[in-house]
Amino acid sequence: EADIYQTPRYLVIGTGKKITLECSQTMGHDKMYWYQQDPGMELHLIHYSYGVNSTEKGDLSSESTVSRIRTEHFPLTLESARPSHTSQYLCASSAGGRVAGANVLTFGAGSRLTVL
Amino acid sequence: QKEVEQNSGPLSVPEGAIASLNCTYSDRGSQSFFWYRQYSGKSPELIMFIYSNGDKEDGRFTAQLNKASQYVSLLIRDSQPSDSATYLCADNTPLVFGKGTRLSVIA
Numbered sequence: 001e002a003d004i005y006q007t008p009r010y011l012v013i014g015t016g017k018k019i020t021l022e023c024s025q026t027m028g029h030d031k032m033y034w035y036q037q038d039p040g041m042e043l044h045l046i047h048y049s050y051g052v053n054s055t056e057k058g059d060l061s062s063e064s065t066v067s068r069i070r071t072e073h074f075p076l077t078l079e080s081a082r083p084s085h086t087s088q089y090l091c092a093s094s095a096g097g098r099v100a101g102a103n104v105l106t107f108g109a110g111s112r113l114t115v116l
Numbered sequence: 117q118k119e120v121e122q123n124s125g126p127l128s129v130p131e132g133a134i135a136s137l138n139c140t141y142s143d144r145g146s147q148s149f150f151w152y153r154q155y156s157g158k159s160p161e162l163i164m165f166i167y168s169n170g171d172k173e174d175g176r177f178t179a180q181l182n183k184a185s186q187y188v189s190l191l192i193r194d195s196q197p198s199d200s201a202t203y204l205c206a207d208n209t210p211l212v213f214g215k216g217t218r219l220s221v222i223a
Binding site (some may be wrong): 041109110 | 148150152159160161162165167204206208211212213214215216
């Protein structure tokens with residue numbers, strides 16, 4: 001059973017709309033991540049957080065923004081969606097720390113966004 | 117910027133053979149490496165991680181790490197059609213993934 005939840009799973013929306021992709025985890029993990037992946041293509045890190053009120057941009061420039069007000073919640077927002085934002089967005093979390101394997105990622109099922 | 121390089125494949129092996137997947141990395145300071153498997157249309161799932169030089173075995177899977185040469189590999193023994201997927205190599209913090217190698221096991 002998944003311990004990290006993403007909603008919506010699928011979203012089709014028109015250009016210019018504001019969207020928020022939700023991600024919640026019940027494992028008490030400090031570290032959370034957003035990845036973007038086009039079909040058959042590589043995973044790109046777009047945002048990450050090491051704890052409450054901590055957010056960083058990843059290696060792929062993204063027009064999206066994130067927030068981390070609660071440990072369990074890491075939403076991603078696009079203020080004005082465009083067709084170029086069409087992609088799969090994967091949320092992940094890890095415990096963090098120095099213990100071996102502390103950075104093993106648990107992924108959510110993903111949110112597939114289509115912008116018309 | 118840290119990079120993790122993988123041969124994108126596809127790599128085709130017959131059922132029962134050994135599949136060998138390789139990965140090189142640019143950051144000499146990287147300490148841990150992870151192998152994930154991703155089935156088409158699904159999210160990645162962890163196969164195993166390794167942080168010490170040498171081999172680490174888990175069932176049919178063996179990860180190998182050589183920090184001097186900056187490469188990490190994954191061997192899959194007795195490959196099964198159900199092993200057909202994309203295999204992703206990743207280093208540690210923050211987790212940067214390689215492009216993945218598509219493996220096809222032919223029955």
